[in-house]
Each structure stands twice: as C-alpha cells, then as structure tokens.
Amino acid sequence: MDNFKDQLEIYRNAVNDALDKAIIDNGEEAVSAMRYSIFAGGKRIRGALVLAFCALFGGKTEAALPFACAIEMIHTYSLIYDDLPCMDNDTLRRGKPTNHVVFGESTALMAGAGLYARAFEVITENSVLMDHQKLEGISVLLSASGLKGIITGQMLDLKNRPGLSENEVMRIHALKTGAMIEASAILGCIAANAGKAEKEKARKYAENIGLAFQIKDDILDVEGSVEELGKTIGKDKAEMKTTFVDILGIEKSQNQVDALSAAAKKEVADIEGSGFLCALSDYLAGRRS
Numbered sequence: 001m002d003n004f005k006d007q008l009e010i011y012r013n014a015v016n017d018a019l020d021k022a023i024i025d026n027g028e029e030a031v032s033a034m035r036y037s038i039f040a041g042g043k044r045i046r047g048a049l050v051l052a053f054c055a056l057f058g059g060k061t062e063a064a065l066p067f068a069c070a071i072e073m074i075h076t077y078s079l080i081y082d083d084l085p086c087m088d089n090d091t092l093r094r095g096k097p098t099n100h101v102v103f104g105e106s107t108a109l110m111a112g113a114g115l116y117a118r119a120f121e122v123i124t125e126n127s128v129l130m131d132h133q134k135l136e137g138i139s140v141l142l143s144a145s146g147l148k149g150i151i152t153g154q155m156l157d158l159k160n161r162p163g164l165s166e167n168e169v170m171r172i173h174a175l176k177t178g179a180m181i182e183a184s185a186i187l188g189c190i191a192a193n194a195g196k197a198e199k200e201k202a203r204k205y206a207e208n209i210g211l212a213f214q215i216k217d218d219i220l221d222v223e224g225s226v227e228e229l230g231k232t233i234g235k236d237k238a239e240m241k242t243t244f245v246d247i248l249g250i251e252k253s254q255n256q257v258d259a260l261s262a263a264a265k266k267e268v269a270d271i272e273g274s275g276f277l278c279a280l281s282d283y284l285a286g287r288r289s
Helices: 006-022 029-038 043-055 061-083 100-101 107-126 129-146 150-158 166-191 195-221 246-247 250-268 276-284
Strands: none
Touching: 006 043, 006 061, 006 276, 029 061, 029 100, 029 107, 029 166, 043 061, 043 166, 043 276, 061 100, 061 107, 061 129, 061 166, 100 107, 100 195, 107 129, 107 166, 129 150, 129 166, 150 166, 166 195, 166 246, 195 246, 195 276, 246 250, 250 276
8 A cells, every 4th residue: 555654644643633632631730641641652553443444344533533542542551550660660661751750650540540531431422423332342442451451461461471382472462462452443343333244354353463563562672772662672581571582583473473464464455445454564564663
C-alpha cells in the first residue's frame, strides 16, 4: 500500500484529536498526569487497528473512535503501572521520564486509575454506537484488561525467570500484549456491526501480529538503542527474564516475526480494502522502534 504511512497518520491524528477532547485539561494534577502519559508520543497502533477494521467492514469512524480512545487509555494505564517501582521500576518511556518520576507514585496510581475509568465513560457517552455494541465492546475490553489478559500476563511476567519454555513465554505475551491487540481488532468489527466470521478473521490477524510485535520487542531490547526506542535497553537481560531471543536467537526470532506477519496478512488478504492492514503487518515486522 503506497500511502500506508499517510493513512496511519490520519488514523493517529483522529485518535489524538478524540483523546484531547475526552481528557480535558482542568488544572487538576491527576488529569495533568493522565494527559502527560496519553500524549507522550505513542504510535497509536491499537487505535489504528480499531479504525482500520471498522473501515474494512463498512463502519463509520464516529462509531469506532470511542473504542479507539478506550483501548489507548487502557494501554497507557497499563504502561504507567508497568513502569512503577513495585513492578518493572523503569524511569524512561517513549523518550520521556516515566509518570511516577514526574508526578510521584501516588499521582501516577491515580492517573492510571483515571485513564481506566475514563475509557469506559467515553464508550457509554457515545451517541453513535447502539447499546448492544457498547455492551459487547465493554465486555471485550474488560476481558482483555482483566484476568484473561493484562492482569494475569503481568503477574506471570513478574515471575519470569531463566529457563522458561517457549510456550510459557508465549503465554505471558499472549496475555500481557496480545490480548489488547486482539481486542483492538474485534472492537473495530463491533463498531462496524461485522459478523462472527469477520470477527474471527480479525482475531486471527491480530493474534499473529500481537505475537510478532512482542518477539520484535525482544529483538529490539537486544539490538535497539535508547534513542530509537525511547526506553531502557537490555532491561530483560538485567532482570534475568527469559525472552524469545534467549530461546530462539536473533535470526530465528526475526524469521518467526516474518512468518507471523505473513500469516496475519493471509487472514485478511482476500478482503477488499485490506491493503492498510497488510502493510501494517509488514511495518510492525520491520520496525526499529
């Protein structure tokens, strides 16, 4: 797709504009902390997935935007908590000091909770989505961000130590990272009132790019730079966590990324208008940040 980057920027700008309206700066410290992290320079891949799948199945952007905002808010909340001293204890995120470094741990906790709550408010306040779409979307988000997703994935990752098997590492990342990426694709389908078969294609596409995304992260944690990634490099090794690179090595890990990217594209390639999603898969497989 020749205009992939232009389209990604259109999606990114649409999500950023909607987020700006959803989290209005009122001078409160918690809100300032929420805005600090939500506008710290994220790629908006999850939000773009919502909008792209909605467009693929003939939906309206106005219906998809609250879901796109919600997924980005929940993702950002998870990053704020992930960086806390009691978790990964990181001081750099997206090239900037992490939330608790700037605002303190107490405010960072409230900012994360505020983003999580606001995510669901944005959905319920929307006047374009039907009630059944809101309920289904909220259910998807609760599942991906709860015990079937982020919470269990994060707990498993906190216990990640040398010697884990490939399946054990895969489970960590399927829950911690993949669940939210799959939710993004399905939310786009819900916004478009797509059917069960379409949702399953979207889920399989997202499952593949989600795992590819995490394996690529493991590669970049070894090969990347702070300047490119905007976060601490080599942290997994320093904390003695087992990664895909430990198990497969760099070359086989990249081969796996490429294979997963190809599998993702195969799920949607026969659908008219899937050029952006195919290009997105290639973009994520070749990224340097």
